Amino acid sequence: MKIKEIIQKLEAFHPPLGNPHTCDVVKIGNADEECSGIILTCFASMEVIQKAVQEKANLIICHEPLFYSHEDTTDWLEGDPVYEEKKKLLEENGIVVYRDHDHIHGGHSGENIDGIFYGIMNELGWKEYVVGDTKKPLLYEIPQTTVPELADFLMKKLNISGIRVVGSHDTAVRRVLFCEHVQGTKKPFGDQTEVPDGGVMKRVRQEQVDVLIPFEIIDWTLSAYVRDSCAAGIPKTILEMGHFNVEELGMRYMLRYLPRVIGCEVPMKYVQSGDSFSYITK
Numbered sequence: 001m002k003i004k005e006i007i008q009k010l011e012a013f014h015p016p017l018g019n020p021h022t023c024d025v026v027k028i029g030n031a032d033e034e035c036s037g038i039i040l041t042c043f044a045s046m047e048v049i050q051k052a053v054q055e056k057a058n059l060i061i062c063h064e065p066l067f068y069s070h071e072d073t074t075d076w077l078e079g080d081p082v083y084e085e086k087k088k089l090l091e092e093n094g095i096v097v098y099r100d101h102d103h104i105h106g107g108h109s110g111e112n113i114d115g116i117f118y119g120i121m122n123e124l125g126w127k128e129y130v131v132g133d134t135k136k137p138l139l140y141e142i143p144q145t146t147v148p149e150l151a152d153f154l155m156k157k158l159n160i161s162g163i164r165v166v167g168s169h170d171t172a173v174r175r176v177l178f179c180e181h182v183q184g185t186k187k188p189f190g191d192q193t194e195v196p197d198g199g200v201m202k203r204v205r206q207e208q209v210d211v212l213i214p215f216e217i218i219d220w221t222l223s224a225y226v227r228d229s230c231a232a233g234i235p236k237t238i239l240e241m242g243h244f245n246v247e248e249l250g251m252r253y254m255l256r257y258l259p260r261v262i263g264c265e266v267p268m269k270y271v272q273s274g275d276s277f278s279y280i281t282k
Helices: 003-013 046-054 081-092 102-106 115-124 147-158 198-206 219-231 243-262
Strands: 026-028 038-040 059-062 096-099 139-146 164-167 172-181 211-216 237-240 268-270
Touching (some): 038 046, 059 243, 147 237
Parallel strands (some): 059 096
16 A cells, blocks of 8 residues: 555644645645655654664655654754754654544544543543543543652653653542643633733632643743742643653554554554653763
8 A cells, every 4th residue: 555545644633724724735745656654653753763774664654743843844943963964764664654643633543532542542542531531531530649749650651761741749539620721812701801821720719630741841831820829839741741751652652443444454563752851960
């Protein structure tokens, strides 16, 4: 099967996007080639590309940008040694990189299901704990546990070496919220009053959230709020693992359904793009 046919089948599996402007395109390579194998990953790093070469796979399906910007514009990278080396590695080995970002967030199984968060839910084994929206599961009520126990569980599931903690290590954990991007610019109340990340803080209060799992955090908004909450006698905790580390689970889950979607025997593997962080501790 040609690479472009696999991409067409994958896009048909997702509902059509309302916005025709999408970053989900072939980023590099010739999609008219026959597919020799597929690598699924969150970020097509140099290490992931090298793994594709070893596996003789010529299609990488990734979730995040290939060349360090949302639209993967490259004019500003011309002559940059990192960009040139990565491009050379891909071109010399005839590898096609396709980004599945807008489609997978926009739909799954022909329904309006966020495939990344649906995948996270399934990879964690938390389907029975979802509170509220099951099509984009963000809030869970899990059996009561401790912060260290939850952190250990997440590190094993995500295959990472550490988690950054903000707030209390002693919070009694029941409600866990994946609060996505925390970027300090939200205006959540429908007027012109800017309340940075106020929407997340409001939900923490309304939903009685114990632990927050963000993609990115801002020290002067949500982190400061959680620290003050602890000082006020209302223990809260942020477990911060990084954007790519968390969404990796959604791409790992794709391995469960992609063979059925494409409907033919093509070798495929999930390759973790790697723990984004290492730690130097005192």
